[in-house]
Amino acid sequence: xxxxxxxxxxxxxxxxxxxxxxxxxxxxxxxxxxxxxxxxxxxxxxxxxxxxxxxxxxxxxxxxxxxxxxxxxxxxxxxxxxxxxxxxxxxxxxxxxxxxxxxxxxxxxxxxxxxxxxxxxxxxxxxxxxxxxxxxxxxxxxxxxxxxxxxxxxxxxxxxxxxxxxxxxxxxxxxxxxxxxxxxxxxxxxxxxxxxxxxxxxxxxxxxxxxxxxxxxxxxxxxxxxxxxxxxxxxxxxxxxxxxxxxxxxxxxxxxxxxxxxxxxxxxxxxxxxxxxxxxxxxxxxxxxxxxxxxxxxxxxxxxxxxxxx
Amino acid sequence: xxxxxxxxxxxxxxxxxxxxxxxxxxxxxxxxxxxxxxxxxxxxxxxxxxxxxxxxxxxxxxxxxxxxxxxxxxxxxxxxxxxxxxxxxxxxxxxxxxxxxxxxxxxxxxxxxxxxxxxxxxxxxxxxxxxxxxxxxxxxxxxxxxxxxxxxxxxxxxxxxxxxxxxxxxxxxxxxxxxxxxxxxxxxxxxxxxxxxxxxxxxxxxxxxxxxxxxxxxxxxxxxxxxxxxxxxxxxxxxxxxxxxxxxxxxxxxxxxxxxxxxxxxxxxxxxxxxxxxxxxxxxxxx
Numbered sequence: 001x002x003x004x005x006x007x008x009x010x011x012x013x014x015x016x017x018x019x020x021x022x023x024x025x026x027x028x029x030x031x032x033x034x035x036x037x038x039x040x041x042x043x044x045x046x047x048x049x050x051x052x053x054x055x056x057x058x059x060x061x062x063x064x065x066x067x068x069x070x071x072x073x074x075x076x077x078x079x080x081x082x083x084x085x086x087x088x089x090x091x092x093x094x095x096x097x098x099x100x101x102x103x104x105x106x107x108x109x110x111x112x113x114x115x116x117x118x119x120x121x122x123x124x125x126x127x128x129x130x131x132x133x134x135x136x137x138x139x140x141x142x143x144x145x146x147x148x149x150x151x152x153x154x155x156x157x158x159x160x161x162x163x164x165x166x167x168x169x170x171x172x173x174x175x176x177x178x179x180x181x182x183x184x185x186x187x188x189x190x191x192x193x194x195x196x197x198x199x200x201x202x203x204x205x206x207x208x209x210x211x212x213x214x215x216x217x218x219x220x221x222x223x224x225x226x227x228x229x230x231x232x233x234x235x236x237x238x239x240x241x242x243x244x245x246x247x248x249x250x251x252x253x254x255x256x257x258x259x260x261x262x263x264x265x266x267x268x269x270x271x272x273x274x275x276x277x278x279x280x281x282x283x284x285x286x287x288x289x290x291x292x293x294x295x296x297x298x299x300x301x302x303x304x305x306x307x308x309x310x
Numbered sequence: 311x312x313x314x315x316x317x318x319x320x321x322x323x324x325x326x327x328x329x330x331x332x333x334x335x336x337x338x339x340x341x342x343x344x345x346x347x348x349x350x351x352x353x354x355x356x357x358x359x360x361x362x363x364x365x366x367x368x369x370x371x372x373x374x375x376x377x378x379x380x381x382x383x384x385x386x387x388x389x390x391x392x393x394x395x396x397x398x399x400x401x402x403x404x405x406x407x408x409x410x411x412x413x414x415x416x417x418x419x420x421x422x423x424x425x426x427x428x429x430x431x432x433x434x435x436x437x438x439x440x441x442x443x444x445x446x447x448x449x450x451x452x453x454x455x456x457x458x459x460x461x462x463x464x465x466x467x468x469x470x471x472x473x474x475x476x477x478x479x480x481x482x483x484x485x486x487x488x489x490x491x492x493x494x495x496x497x498x499x500x501x502x503x504x505x506x507x508x509x510x511x512x513x514x515x516x517x518x519x520x521x522x523x524x525x526x527x528x529x530x531x532x533x534x535x536x537x538x539x540x541x542x543x544x545x546x547x548x549x550x551x552x553x554x555x556x557x558x559x560x561x562x563x564x565x566x567x568x569x570x571x572x573x574x575x576x577x578x579x580x581x582x583x584x585x586x587x588x589x590x591x592x593x594x595x596x597x
Contacts, residue, residue: 048427048592051427051431052430052431053427053430053431053592054592071430071433071434071435072433075431075432075433076321076433077320078431079431080427080428080431082424082427082428084423084424084425084427085423086423086424086425086427086428087423087425088419088423088425089423090342091338095338099334099335099338100428100432102326102331102334103331103334103335103429103432103433103434104325104331104432104433105325105326105327105330105331105433106321106323106325106326107323107324107325107326110323147428151321152320152321154320
């Protein structure tokens with residue numbers, strides 16, 4: 001069993017008659033992993049399974065070689081933040097984070113040092129001694145994050161961590177995730193902000209109806225989806241002429257030219273043949289400024305793979 | 311990966327013990343509870359009865375003050391098991407009211423805020439959580455039950471001499487064990503009420519109503535079926551019977567005895583613990 005991965009082996013979880021997740025086989029390497037799926041798809045269940053908050057009915061989960069059934073060991077390396085505003089309203093942000101550390105067993109002086117460090121890390125040092133009730137939604141989100149990272153975990157599990165954050169803090173939070181991932185740690189998060197997930201995730205896990213629909217790097221997942229034509233956006237001098245030349249190829253399904261005849265959206269069934277065709281067009285004297293994949297993102301994957309489940 | 315691993319260093323310093331970690335929750339809760347006026351006022355009011363009892367102990371140990379009242383009066387002014395049963399009975403009512411005021415805020419806010427996952431994603435399980443919460447109430451209730459009880463015993467020992475304590479050691483253990491059991495029952499009732507009723511006032515009322523209705527139901531069964539045994543299902547009576555046994559006072563023969571009452575209270579505690587653990591789950595499932 002790998003000590004540097006999170007491994008789900010044939011894991012099923014039912015809440016009575018309600019399906020949580022079904023027959024999940026996953027190996028999650030270190031880095032930023034985003035879980036994407038509609039509400040009730042099983043994202044939080046997967047997070048709860050790896051955090052040991054619920055246990056699988058069948059199969060096994062190992063988090064960096066440790067079973068979630070060993071909470072004393074697991075919680076030393078795992079930090080978890082729920083999607084709920086769970087911090088007690090009457091307590092201060094400082095007390096909230098410090099209490100978490102004391103529950104982890106850190107001596108008081110070490111807990112104090114780490115509390116300030118965590119609050120500093122999420123930009124909450126100034127507001128540390130204010131009551132949670134007086135925090136904005138974004139501040140409460142940040143103090144929850146501070147609570148999760150304060151003990152410096154190897155595995156960070158965050159449910160909807162970007163909700164309610166303003167753009168600046170959002171960027172800082174993503175930078176924090178990247179820093180964690182670069183140190184060889186796991187950052188597992190769920191998000192509905194698909195564009196962002198696309199930008200900062202090393203891999204995505206698409207879930208629907210309690211089953212893993214796709215997993216891996218976004219480009220890799222897209223390449224395996226042969227039933228959906230690939231889309232490319234071409235910027236060129238004479239889009240209409242390029243479109244006409246492309247239609248000579250049998251793998252081209254569709255080509256749309258914009259009103260100014262400068263941009264062309266092409267759908268092809270064969271990426272390699274499309275690449276060769278473009279080379280031929282350029283050699284025939286057409287100028288093409290840029291070629292961008294239009295559906296190698298989580299949005300498109302979500303639509304292709306889960307859209308029908310919504 | 312080899313490069314990454316060098317960038318991360320685990321904390322290898324000392325960690326506090328499991329027991330010490332469990333005290334983190336009560337510490338914050340005590341601060342919050344003691345800042346509530348109602349709790350402070352109740353705790354002060356609850357000290358009046360022990361003060362009166364102290365006066366009683368003083369009088370009992372200074373016979374020169376009532377020498378003109380005769381032998382009958384001397385029997386009344388005896389500090390013995392009966393005296394402590396009366397003391398505990400009255401003081402237990404204050405403890406009940408205090409539990410009804412302080413108890414509802416213990417668990418309901420965590421359930422409403424979905425905060426249980428935060429606790430259970432620490433090295434803390436449901437049992438630890440329940441024990442931690444129970445410690446909160448035990449600490450507060452102990453201040454109005456065990457501490458005054460032991461102080462009273464100390465005062466009596468101080469006045470009557472160590473020989474008195476030596477001859478009445480049973481009273482010491484009786485007060486300690488009797489109040490501990492009462493605190494356990496009150497804590498479980500208050501926590502269960504807090505776990506199942508999210509409105510504080512209603513949950514507080516639920517604690518009082520529990521003792522009112524179980525007592526009423528037990529007496530009703532006794533009256534309808536013309537029996538005595540149903541009294542063991544009245545927690546107030548059952549605990550009094552246990553106290554009597556512990557303090558060496560004879561239990562009225564027309565009422566259930568010590569073993570029946572102890573069994574009934576054990577069942578009550580087991581039932582309440584089961585209800586609590588059933589409710590306190592880290593993840594709430596909406597069906």
